[in-house]
Amino acid sequence: MHREQTSREEQAGFRPGRGCCDQIFALRQLVERYIRYGQRTVIAFIDFKSAFNCIDWTALWRTIEADHVPLKIISLLKSAYDGSTSLVRIRNDLSDEFEIKTGVRQGDVAPHVRRRQRIFAQDDAEATDILYDIARHARPYGLKISAEKTKVMTTDGSPAIVYLEDVHLEQVQKFKYLGSLIQEKKIAATADIHSRIGQATAAFASLRRCVWRKSNVILSTKIRLYRSMILPILLYGSETWVILKQDLNKLEVFQMRCLRQILQVSLRDRISNNEIRHRCHDQPSIDEQIQRRQLRWFGHVCRMSDHRLPHRLLWRQCPDHWRIRRDAPKKIWVKQIEHDLKSRRLNFEQAKTVATDRQAWKKIVGEIGTPAAPTAVYWLRGRPSPPTAS
Template sequence: MAESARGLQVLVDRVQDSSCNLGLKINIAKTEVQAISKKKIDLYITIGGTQLKQVEEFTYLGGKISESGTCTKDIQHRIGKALGAVQVLHNIWRSKEITNPTKVELYKVLIQSILLYGAETWTLKKVDENRLLTFEMMCLRKILGVTRLDKIRNTSIRQTLGVKNTITELVAKKRLRYFGHVKRMSPMRNPHLVLGSYVHGHRPRGRPAKCWEDCVKSDCQVRGLRSLTEACNLSQDRKTWHNVMDQKPSHSSQLVWTA
C-alpha cells in the first residue's frame, strides 16, 4: 500500500528485486493494482516493463474491496455466497422430517457464518441493512415453509422460530467485539494506531461519509453508553464488555448492564 502512484511503483520494484534475488518470479497475470479514492485515478504500475491491470474491485482474504472504499460490494458478494449455500440446502428446508429448531441451527451455522464473514469491518448504510434483513427473512420463510403471499409479519416469524436477534444486530455485536479486541491491544499495534489516527487534509463540502467509528458510536448509544470514551474504558475488561455487547439494543437511554 502507498499514498501515491510513485510510492507504489517503488514498493513493487522492491518486491520484484527481492524476488529475483531469491529465484522467484511474480505472476504478472495474477497481480493487480487498485486506487481507493473519491476521484477516478489511472495508475501506470509496471513489472519488468509490463503494465499491471487496474481493477475497480479486488478480493482479499475473502472480502471484496472496492475503489470507492465502501462495503456495499462486499455485502452483495457475501449475500451472493450465502444465497448459493441456501439453494444447495433446498431439500433440507423443505424436509418434513427435520424440525424447525434444527433447521434454524443449520441456518445459523451454515448460512450466517458465510454471510457474516468479515462483517466486523462493515460500515452499514441503510440500503445495506435492508439488503441483509431481506435476505434473512427469505431464509426464515423457507425454514417455516411460508411465502410473502401468506402475509405473516416478520416479528411473528421470528417468534415462531425463536430467532431473537436480527442479522443487523449480529453485525453490531461482531463490530463491538472487534472494537473491544483492538482497544485491548498494545498501543503500538497497527490496528490500535489506525483506529485512533487522524486523517489530515481539507474536508470537501457536504456531509462526510459514514465511517466505521460512527457505526460503533451508534452501537454503543443504543446500549446506553454516553460516549465512545466510556466504551473504550469498559472494553478493557472482557466480561464487562461482553455484558455490554449482549445488551438488547434500544433507542431508550434507560438501559442497564452489569459488570
C-alpha cells in the same frame, strides 16, 4: 515467543490472536481515511506465481533456522523432503518418476509464505519501485510475482501507471482481498454486501432439497444449520463494514426469505417478521447481529497493544494540513460505532475505557437486542426517543 517478537506486524497468519479480520479492517480503515480526506494512494495487490511449488529448500531451511526452530525438527523436515519424487497421471497413463527439488508438500505448514500481499504507495513511481524491491528480495527464495494476477487500485479512482518488469499492471475498480470486496471511491461496503448476499443465496439454495424442504429434519436442526452454514457466509467481514440503510434492508430481506422457507410459510400467510423470528428460536435480526459483531470487534481493538496495526489505524490522527472533503461520506466506521453505543447509554470515551475490561464489555455486547432498555429501540432504528411524561 521469539517468532512473535521477530514477525512483522503485517503478518497475521499462523499467529495467536490474529486473523483475516485484522487485515481487512486495516485496509478498510486506510481506504476510508484517504477517501474522506481526498488523498490519493496507490494500492497494489501482489500475487506470487505458484508460490507453494517454487520455494527454494535451502532458503526455507535457512529461514526456519533463523526463526530458532530446533535443529532436530529441521533435520526431520529435511529427511522428509530428500529424495522426493512425483508422477503425473493423464487419464489412465502415468508419467515416469521425476525428482522434486522445490516447493512444499501439500498440507505442510509454511507460515512465511504469503501468496497474496498488498502494498501502499503515494504515487505511481513509488509503487513501481516498491514492487521492484519486493521482486528482487523474493527471487532468492524461488518466488516470482505474477504480473498477470497482480492488480492495482487507487482510492480516488484516478488512472495508475504502475509497472512490474516492464509489464503495465492492470488497474481494477474493486478487488476481493481475503474474501472481502474492496472498492475504489467507496467507504460503504455496498459491493461486498451484495457479493455476500449472492454467495449466501447459492449456499442456501444448495441445501433446499436435502434440508430445508425435508419434513423429517426437525426445526431446531435446520436453524442450527442456518446459523452455522449460511450466516457465516452472509456476515463474513461484517465487523469492518460501513453499512448504508438500504444495504441493511437487503440483508434483512435475505434472512427473512430464508426463515420463511425454513418454516415453509409465504408472505400471503401474513405472519409478521417478529413472529417468524420468534418461531425460529428467537433468531436475532441482522441489525442486532452486526451490532454485536462490530461492538465485539471494537472492544478487541481497544484491548490491543499500541503497536498493533488495527489499533494504530483506528486511533491515529491525520496530518494537520489534511482537510475533510465537503462531499466526503458522512457515515464512517467510528461514527457508526458511536451511534450503536448510544443504545447502551455510553459515550465514545466511556466505551474505550469499559472495553478494556473484557467481561464488562462482553456483558454490554450481550445486552444488544434485549428488551431491557425500551428507548434503545428508537435509537437502533435511527428515530428520536419518545418524550418522557412530566
